[in-house]
Amino acid sequence: MGTSMPSSNCSSFSYFSTRRIAATINVPKIKVTKISTPRLPNRSLVAELDYLNNCISTTTATRAKEDTYYSKINTTGSTTSGIRTPNSMEVVKLHLIMEIVEDRMEMHKNIGAQRDNWNRLLMTSVDMITLSASTMVGLAAVCPSGAPIVALKVSSTILYMAATGLILVMNKIQPSQLAEEQRNGARLFKQLHGELRTMISLGNPTESDVDEAMEKVFVLDRAFPLPLLGSMLEKFPQTVEPAVWWPRQKQRSPRKEELGGKLTGKNGWDARLEAEMRKIVMVLRKKDMAEYLRLGKEVLNFNKVLAVSGPLLTGLAALGSCLLGSVNASWPMMLGVVGGALASVVNTLEHGGQVGMVFEMYRANSGFFKLMEENIELNINEEDPHKRENGELFEIKVALQLGRSLSELRQFAAAVSSSHEEKGSEEFASKLF
Template structure:
């Protein structure tokens, strides 16, 4: 019991001395540490500075870890190389040009379609206003109002005549159809280039072929009006051609290895079927659309001459209004303006130029199919042709038929008589 009391006194005295010694420790003077202050900036600028610093340090850390991993694994990991990188870059460059051409033709086509509508409406308003002025002048008494109406109607008729000459020369509806079709073909070429890149390993021949197609489209559908515009009233109607001269595509080694196993999908039945389809395309579909193109062209020529002629005669009648005692000047001025507005609406409202270009492009489509079929048939080596099964499917879909319908149509076309089949090859248009 005594020992316990002694130990407790000792511990109490120990903690009390520790507490007393702790209270007697001298106080430490804390000096202020001066830190450099950042220049006064806005909160947005400081946040940008911090974000840039964090992103920079993170990027450097990733690069350091990347290089450290590469140095450690350089003996085991092989270097990765991309074959034909130059051809890939060239095809990507051509794709950018094609996309730009497509957008240009699309915008210019919309602009020229607006030309057709606005100019047609303006000419009709001018001719009808002039005819109304002549009618008012004929029933009015003599004096200054008659002179004003005569002069106004003459000016309107002369302006309408000039505008009709320009409109009939350039055919805005036909120009718009050209640009629409060019935009569609450039879009199709863009899809072909994407498909070719997705297959991988492009060659220099693919680059040359893509450039030839772009230049052929530029020549077939020019953008400017002066100098390079297509002839709107040609002497002879021919199918539209927008493709370069077709030639056999050089096969790559891997394709050649696959196709040497058989006859590349071709046999005597398929060759005979393609020959009959090519004959039907030339004798029926292409010939029919060329015939329709000639009829539309002749009708458009008549209307293109009749419109300015009628407005010119109406202007002549407005000049002689009131100076002679006959009524022929009034009849010529009023009737000529009314008939001219009808002719203008029929020609440009009906878009005969667009119809003509559409028929030419349809016949060109059949001509392209015929050339493609003949190119494959005339090639003696079947391994240099397109795959027969795929080619048959492509021809069937382009004509709007199934494979069974295509074979039935080819069987209906006789090999001896060329005009015995009344059905057209295409069901699409």
């Protein structure tokens, strides 16, 4: 009875409407496939809870490590567990000094570019003013007497006086030399920034390292001042001396032992290396530094002549243009035209040739050799070899600073004989400059 009834119903349905039966049969199949697609995970509830607990504990441990790391560079100098990290305060101070040094470096770059623009713009302006005034004097000489010649005379005189004032200002501040000072300052601050970064990466800085870094910053500020008024370096000094941008080293007591004593082989130093460094110091003092000081003095004297000649020529040209037409002679016209042309040439030679920059370059080079000389003497005069820099590293540093390889440096030191010590070596120690 239970099986015959459904079969009769199905036959009647198929008799009346086959499409309707197909629709009623297919709809449940689609629904069944959609419901059967998701599958439950195989893990039990306890396993899922263990997995979540492990994730939470891992995240907590990671955050604890990050908190410990950031607490090391905290100004309190303590970790989350309350244990003080050694030298953490010194590291923070060095990072602070590095930020200041980086800011100084950018300031010197920007001001150096600005002062280089001053040099080019002022030089071009003065030349154009001078040549325009000279042209006006020539036109006034050929014009008939009257209003035109008066206008040309007044205009040329004003232009010559303006050029004289601008030349005096340029010769006083020497924009090309100012730009070179800022370039040197930016380079040395960048070098100090690298030294501080190396000190921090090596680890264990001390309070004396922090004090030395701060002193180097102050000395660089004095050696390469940013403002013009009050602290500008003298552009025409009476005597030429090497530039100094490092703190004065403390004088140590001279050695009481002879070369080759019981210091041999300690901390990379031996008798050969000490003798080599002494010969290099002798050549640096007598040849390299003396030569650059001599060149600097010659360039300074040449710059003084140009600095006096420029405003003198424009002043004479202004006098000639003012007297043009008032004196029955040709010398006012010659003075106004020729004086202006010569003044333009002198101004271009002085500031276009950047004579002040050349003087500053020679002064800085002699300062570089003086710094090398002091560093070598401080090491070889120290009695305790363990207080010196490592001998092998120091020799490599000296060789690279002089632009030589180790073999070239040793051959050069060996070539400096006792006879050369009396009359001086024929070769310069540096191959870099």
